[in-house]
Amino acid sequence: METDKSYELCRVRERAAPGGGLVSITVETTAPVAAPGQFAMLRGPWGDAPLLPRAISYRGAGPGWARFLFRTGGPGTDRLARLVPGDEVAVAGPLGNAFPPAKRPWLVAGGVGLPPLAFYQRRFGGTLFWGVPTASAAAGLAEKSWRLASDDGSLGVRGTVVDLVAASLGELVNDAMAPDAIMTCGPYPMMAALARLSAAREIPCFVSLEGKMACGIGVCCGCAHPATAGVYVHVCEKGPVFPAHEVVL
């Protein structure tokens, strides 16, 4: 599933700001087509500060194009959000590994952990669960087939997406409907809860880690994350997707 990495200046083709602080940009690219779970390092032409590129997962990709969806709020994402069609943005990607294939995956996204899983579902299918604080944070992006949860009940069921997944597992009428893998991306406590839930039911669970990154390409050793085996893994090299039991959450 891994593809060749590349670094190029890409032209922004589309930009959308659906709300909730979310921004989506689509760029033209000659890089290999990314797989769901992979990410890119993005940086605009803004001089020396902010210095580092930002790691953003692919929300979609096809021959000649790639799409990203991110939440603004910090200096890097705020600036990326100001890019308009025609602007150039530096893209190193596709980087990292991808979510593995599965027959009946459950894809569980928390907040802005959505992009890689929405991309996965679009390409391979699966049942997508999405948890957000409130309806406004979802910015109308939720698709019909998705199963939704929000803290205040303004979108889908009230509660956390972990509760929703737990309840859904409980409601399963037969084992044939049970997920053969749970793939998740979102806040660490959420992913940790899902990992426990999956372990209890012996369902393989894959988590996508977010660690602070500088290079994203495996040269700086900056994105170390504690592995259950003892030492550290580099999220950008061996991940960002890991079997849940291999990493400390």
Next chain:
Amino acid sequence: METDKSYELCRVRERAAPGGGLVSITVETTAPVAAPGQFAMLRGPWGDAPLLPRAISYRGAGPGWARFLFRTGGPGTDRLARLVPGDEVAVAGPLGNAFPPAKRPWLVAGGVGLPPLAFYQRRFGGTLFWGVPTASAAAGLAEKSWRLASDDGSLGVRGTVVDLVAASLGELVNDAMAPDAIMTCGPYPMMAALARLSAAREIPCFVSLEGKMACGIGVCCGCAHPATAGVYVHVCEKGPVFPAHEVVL
């Protein structure tokens, strides 16, 4: 002629890029109306780099508005050039002193030294001379009444604006037409030549200095320029306009 200083976030009302790397922006302001020769420190909302605001002379000003004209090419002016109507820009101004009143002033601008003198002419009249390398550097901004010189003869007469001024002085039919002051802004060698020319004819000469500035408001002592009296003057406090004989050119 000095007015109260202020610092405010101003909205950009108009932007024009006539060519030759020149950009003009007009902002809405509640600051006192600037006088020709005064300048402002401009900075857009771009984080920590480039750090310092840029000193730019007023090209025009009236109740509620101010206009600037600058040449791009460095990190600060390039970014200022990207401002579009609706954007905010921080403006400290009006700063410094102004060109003095005169009855028949000759206003001699070199390149992007034009703004304060074009502003002066618009408000008080006088004969404006403008020297540019080529017609393209003038970007069609030259007005009919101006007397022009260009290095390659593509605009006005061929030669330097100093040659043009010297020739014009020589052609004067009577003393009543002679300038009672020469005001100049442009490269130092040009201003130095004009200062010599004026001194020889005992015409008062006023130069507008460009020194590197940090604050522009007299707090950092950074803009020191050697004065003929021995020590230094602070361009932003006592200038930018000085009687030519008071400063070392």
Next chain:
Amino acid sequence: MTVDTTVTLAGVALKNPLMTASGTSGHGLELAPFFDLSILGAFVTKGVSMAPRAGNPPPRLQETPAGLLNAIGLENPGVEAFCAAALPGLATLGIPVVVNCFGEDPERTVAAVEALSRETAVTALELNVSCPNVKAGGIAFGTDPAVLRPLVEACRRATAKPLWVKLSPNVTSIVAMADAALQGGADALTCVNTLLGCDIDVKRRRFLPSPGRGGLSGPATLPVALLKVAEVHRAFPQAPIIGVGGIRRGEDALKYLLAGATAVQIGTAILVEPTAPVRILNELVELCEALGITRPADVIGAAHPGQS
């Protein structure tokens, strides 16, 4: 929630921990057209010496990535002219007035301290032993503990006012310098002055600013200055510290408090934005509210393990 911003710094009550940094706010009321200076915790003047100094030739400034190199060369009108022209205006502000001072040698340093101590309008003295711009001056005092301690002792004897010593970051061990200053009798330590640096004009093949090097300030330096504050606080938890270096936002000011500073100074940010202290104070208060900090004074040093 109301935030009580008062702090007490080596016996001086400040209504909030924000001060101007020396050299970036003029000698007197130059900033007054831009904001009400009396909102400051204290006003710190540009450095003054016994005799007037003309300063360095241009270029004195060079912009660097997120930073500024300066080599003003300690230009100042001298103690006498300063006291006559600038001090009376500062006295009307009703806030502590701290005069930054220095001398080209120990005698002249002590003389400046003595002269300024006679002025009732002066609340405290900040001794600049770290200015990197004058070869004969600051640099030697501020980089050798054996030179610094006797200098501070002599100044201590010369004044009954609170004596702050402003340390240089350009040393292997700032803790050794802090120790010398405290042993010498400093009431508080200002940490830190500018980092030494230079730039080069590649066309002219010339070092910049004009003396061939200058002092680096601004956001670029914040991580270095912040660590110096943390090191001094760790070594001398009781020593009052004024943190300075690269502060541009309320969050930056809070970082310095958490590292162990009782108050902070704002320098280059004022050059960038003359009203910076007003904004930074507002941001600090809002941030404290958001974080549930009712008294910033309560969190001084709180980032150190075992101190929060």
Next chain:
Amino acid sequence: MTVDTTVTLAGVALKNPLMTASGTSGHGLELAPFFDLSILGAFVTKGVSMAPRAGNPPPRLQETPAGLLNAIGLENPGVEAFCAAALPGLATLGIPVVVNCFGEDPERTVAAVEALSRETAVTALELNVSCPNVKAGGIAFGTDPAVLRPLVEACRRATAKPLWVKLSPNVTSIVAMADAALQGGADALTCVNTLLGCDIDVKRRRFLPSPGRGGLSGPATLPVALLKVAEVHRAFPQAPIIGVGGIRRGEDALKYLLAGATAVQIGTAILVEPTAPVRILNELVELCEALGITRPADVIGAAHPGQS
């Protein structure tokens, strides 16, 4: 105009003065997907030690204004694994391979130097005596001339390869450290490693990166590093210097040459933009053309008065 970019650095011929900086370009061919590494003047590896090291817990990185704090903790696979896994690939590049190495104490430092010296694929060794991240390690060697000199002497005896010593900027006098390294037998000096600094997470009241401090790199540090190069060159005009710190553009590289460096290393810029060395080399050549510099080697130190 064609520009002859070759330089000779302490006996090693480089086709151009650009190298990677240690720790920002991987141990082996990690950058190869992005550009043809053989265009480099030399490749410098991440630091290796005799025994493998796991490095520090996260967070290891913190972005700062125009800078980056890192506390990787010298993570590396150890000399043996490095020589087996990474070195053969590097050897195929056909450019000088410089191995950055260190040890937790003098014995282990010498052991690493010895082991690496047996590898024919290794062109030169760069001794990291300045890494600020390992308490027991680099910091002591690199900040005391009396400790540095015997260490360099011991390494000098242990290798016949060119020995470069990478100096720390976190000292009162880099000239004293350069002197010690040269006296100890260093063939060249790499100036400089990262500046010590820290940041603070105000919400969690925690120092960043994880050990409480880290090494600052990137454009923010260029003025400081450039001055160190200038100081060392002024003191030891014959000593070959490799300049490093904040280089992002061809113009930055030229500044280092004018200050006295024979070659330069590119670190953080590679993290920001993996192909940075390609662009910087192009920019350097174009700039030399524009300025009429036919051989960059001719302008080494040319910013110093009396040298151009």
